[in-house]
Amino acid sequence: MKITPIIASRFVSDGGSMFGLVPKPIWAKLIPPDDRNGIPQNANVLLVELDDGRKGLFDTGCGDPAAFSDKELALHRMTRDWPLMNALQALDIPPEAIEFVALTHLHWDHAGGVGTMATDGSTTLHFPNAVHYMHEQEWADANAGDPLLYKSYPADTIAPLHQVPESKRVLVRDEKPDILPGIRMMRSGGHTRGHCVIHLEGDSIELAHPDATDFGPLRRLMFSGDVCPTRHHLRLVFQTAYDTYPLDTRRWKREWLPRAASDGTALFFDHDPDACAARIQADERKEYTASRILRTREKKG
Numbered sequence: 001m002k003i004t005p006i007i008a009s010r011f012v013s014d015g016g017s018m019f020g021l022v023p024k025p026i027w028a029k030l031i032p033p034d035d036r037n038g039i040p041q042n043a044n045v046l047l048v049e050l051d052d053g054r055k056g057l058f059d060t061g062c063g064d065p066a067a068f069s070d071k072e073l074a075l076h077r078m079t080r081d082w083p084l085m086n087a088l089q090a091l092d093i094p095p096e097a098i099e100f101v102a103l104t105h106l107h108w109d110h111a112g113g114v115g116t117m118a119t120d121g122s123t124t125l126h127f128p129n130a131v132h133y134m135h136e137q138e139w140a141d142a143n144a145g146d147p148l149l150y151k152s153y154p155a156d157t158i159a160p161l162h163q164v165p166e167s168k169r170v171l172v173r174d175e176k177p178d179i180l181p182g183i184r185m186m187r188s189g190g191h192t193r194g195h196c197v198i199h200l201e202g203d204s205i206e207l208a209h210p211d212a213t214d215f216g217p218l219r220r221l222m223f224s225g226d227v228c229p230t231r232h233h234l235r236l237v238f239q240t241a242y243d244t245y246p247l248d249t250r251r252w253k254r255e256w257l258p259r260a261a262s263d264g265t266a267l268f269f270d271h272d273p274d275a276c277a278a279r280i281q282a283d284e285r286k287e288y289t290a291s292r293i294l295r296t297r298e299k300k301g
Contacts, residue, residue, distance in 0.1 A: 008061025115160025138194025
């Protein structure tokens with residue numbers, strides 16, 4: 001099995017929203033904000049190649065910048081450049097060659113790359129041959145129209161998923177988390193009710209990254225989604241204000257971070273602007289810290 005970290009999108013978010021209850025004097029030392037309180041973020045995704053040659057993605061980023069208005073691009077500090085497709089092109093992988101997409105959850109910055117909805121309501125799938133995996137609870141909430149969820153699931157993110165043929169839209173259940181050889185989608189809850197952490201395990205996982213040797217052998221990894229979006233979110237209360245079930249985020253950390261620290265599981269971060277992954281260790285003062293960091297490296301054509 002081979003994995004390649006990819007930057008799918010770059011954008012800026014409000015720093016306070018990304019750190020919730022943590023006071024600004026604390027989080028600003030970790031990721032310094034700009035004059036509008038914004039902090040840089042990546043949408044880091046994983047390109048996965050199974051032993052049988054099938055290629056897929058864990059999450060898809062924000063989507064095609066061409067589909068955003070000038071106002072939206074300015075709000076998120078995004079450019080017209082699309083890093084995900086640039087990276088796939090540099091790797092000589094056409095979108096049609098992607099055979100599976102596993103989505104941690106269905107917020108715009110994770111599922112936006114699935115497809116584009118035009119102003120006339122028509123949709124285009126960016127990975128038309130892929131089986132799309134998502135948790136059944138996440139799919140239900142994304143389509144419930146619950147006003148309590150406010151703008152969590154915008155139509156232009158969810159509509160393309162409705163165009164995925166039902167045979168290729170797989171709703172994962174808690175009792176059956178295994179989706180592909182060595183890959184499990186385990187519901188964490190927390191950020192959303194149906195949020196999943198993607199677990200990958202194998203005897204020989206090849207890491208396609210310039211610093212792979214220094215990072216060490218890889219046997220287990222967790223693509224942690226938004227329950228631990230950056231290496232600065234390892235502490236229990238360091239979590240986003242967007243979490244709809246914040247105590248469940250903390251419960252996930254309390255259960256899984258000790259395991260990762262003890263068995264060498266690598267955590268892959270979806271929003272860290274500088275690090276796509278890290279090994280972690282227990283810390284008496286800070287609970288957990290990143291002991292070995294895998295820095296982001298952009299694949300350009």
